[in-house]
Amino acid sequence: ARAQIGVTGLSVMGRNLARNLARNGFTVALHNRSVERTRSLMAEHGDEGDFVPSESMEEFVASLTRPRAVIVMVKAGAATDAVIEELTGLLEPGDIVIDCGNTHYTDTIRREKDLAAKGLHFVGTGVSGGEEGALNGPSIMPGGSVEAYRTLGPIFEKIAAQVDGVPCAVHVGPDGAGHFVKMVHNGIEYADMQLIAESYDLLRSGLGVSPGHIAAIFREWNRGELESFLIEITADVLSHEDRSTGKPFIDVVADRAEQKGTGRWTVQSALDLGIPITGIAEATFARSLSGHVDQRQAAQRTFEGRAGDVDPAGVVEDPKQFVEDVRNALYASKIVAYAQGFDHIQAGSEEYGWDIDRGAMATIWRGGCIIRARFLDRIRAAYEETPGLESLLVAPYFADAVAAGVESWRRVIAAAVRAGIPTPTFSSSLAYLDALRRPRLPAALIQCLRDDFGAHTYQRVDREGTFHTLWAGDMSEQRVDK
Ligand code: 6PG
Numbered sequence: 001a002r003a004q005i006g007v008t009g010l011s012v013m014g015r016n017l018a019r020n021l022a023r024n025g026f027t028v029a030l031h032n033r034s035v036e037r038t039r040s041l042m043a044e045h046g047d048e049g050d051f052v053p054s055e056s057m058e059e060f061v062a063s064l065t066r067p068r069a070v071i072v073m074v075k076a077g078a079a080t081d082a083v084i085e086e087l088t089g090l091l092e093p094g095d096i097v098i099d100c101g102n103t104h105y106t107d108t109i110r111r112e113k114d115l116a117a118k119g120l121h122f123v124g125t126g127v128s129g130g131e132e133g134a135l136n137g138p139s140i141m142p143g144g145s146v147e148a149y150r151t152l153g154p155i156f157e158k159i160a161a162q163v164d165g166v167p168c169a170v171h172v173g174p175d176g177a178g179h180f181v182k183m184v185h186n187g188i189e190y191a192d193m194q195l196i197a198e199s200y201d202l203l204r205s206g207l208g209v210s211p212g213h214i215a216a217i218f219r220e221w222n223r224g225e226l227e228s229f230l231i232e233i234t235a236d237v238l239s240h241e242d243r244s245t246g247k248p249f250i251d252v253v254a255d256r257a258e259q260k261g262t263g264r265w266t267v268q269s270a271l272d273l274g275i276p277i278t279g280i281a282e283a284t285f286a287r288s289l290s291g292h293v294d295q296r297q298a299a300q301r302t303f304e305g306r307a308g309d310v311d312p313a314g315v316v317e318d319p320k321q322f323v324e325d326v327r328n329a330l331y332a333s334k335i336v337a338y339a340q341g342f343d344h345i346q347a348g349s350e351e352y353g354w355d356i357d358r359g360a361m362a363t364i365w366r367g368g369c370i371i372r373a374r375f376l377d378r379i380r381a382a383y384e385e386t387p388g389l390e391s392l393l394v395a396p397y398f399a400d401a402v403a404a405g406v407e408s409w410r411r412v413i414a415a416a417v418r419a420g421i422p423t424p425t426f427s428s429s430l431a432y433l434d435a436l437r438r439p440r441l442p443a444a445l446i447q448c449l450r451d452d453f454g455a456h457t458y459q460r461v462d463r464e465g466t467f468h469t470l471w472a473g474d475m476s477e478q479r480v481d482k
Contacts, residue, residue: 003029003052003063005155007071008083010037014073016134017100017127020159022049031060061090067151068095076101084111093119096148100127102262105176105183108143109352112175121148124175126182128369129161137161139369140169141185143178161368168364173354180269180348181361184341187266187280189370190259191337191425194283196234198423199330202412205312205421207319211248215239221327225401226334228373257287266344273347278432279337282424309420316415328405329412329426335402336429338379339392359383393433402433
């Protein structure tokens, strides 16, 4: 046995991870259910490093040095369970199974427990960066035991993206912590993309300019604090022309956004934990809405000419100022989305006892992953300065950025509302900020109503205790013990 790490499941992500490992000097055992994939990897890239191909799981396991470390890169769900089952029959105590798929963290918690009972380590690992990242340096978010990370850390840190000499890989926390953080990463990715899409829609309708023109605006934005991978590729996409029709490419693509589920999982988990991740939720629902084609067509017909909206061009007085306003609104909304995502990570960490370092998460997202962005450095710095920060929004840098952009933000939303351009994520993010900073919320009325119709009780601002008013009786107030 001589391979230091193995990869089973050699479709594009597994294949690229294996090549990345080999290119970084590790001896990599290869396995795939159908041997053709293993053979084609060897034929096409066998010279990139030291690979040990095998044609059976037994041979694969036997080719690994101990403790054996096996990356499983198959479809999340039943396929992962099947491979784990096959593997565990062959592994020995102390060996490590690494799941690099987009797995739900509760599955990871379950598997970690099952494998720990057999003396095996199970490391649910979030990997971001798509195909390109897997090959050239992804962002890696491993959960599992500290002991397993002792073996895997040097490998992961070597193959991960590096920013300022710091690897984009760190031990996130026990069992499901890595997959939880990857899930929230994807939720933030949804919000980020929806905000960019809303910005594009506003610019296109408000300015009445071509996608190519908007691409130039995004390119310009990418030189400032918005600098990020997603803004960069937005400019690329918007400047692309369709080969067959010559039209802007964006205009020939069906306007129905799909999803594989990680955004939905993020929202579901946030609902359970009671964390208002409104930006991510709106972004996820915006994708669902786009897919309801029949309803969209019916509404289009029904409200034609009678929805009270004005010509978008009419809401833009000063095009230059409008572009600046959209930029500011985008940045402020983005800060809200990240603030909410990091709150969600904190809540998960507390619920499951993971002790996740939020600053470290911002650090490993600076490179390799889909949401890599310049401003993640600011998030890292904010948590370094104040580890128990109540919200990213109140960290001085972000508070100043939001305050500086808030007038633009209000102008853009007001214009969008008048012109009938939907900006759910812009709008809900501003509503979140306004709600957070409001001295009194109408939640008091909700409490009264609940108490009225269901005796659900309430607390008072001037006295300790829990109370109920006899709304249907003499309106007297009783103190109740809860
Ligand atoms: C990443 C991406 C990756 C994948 C998303 C796409 O971090 O590399 O997030 O995981 O592209 O899962 O998700 P949707 O299909 O739900 O948009």
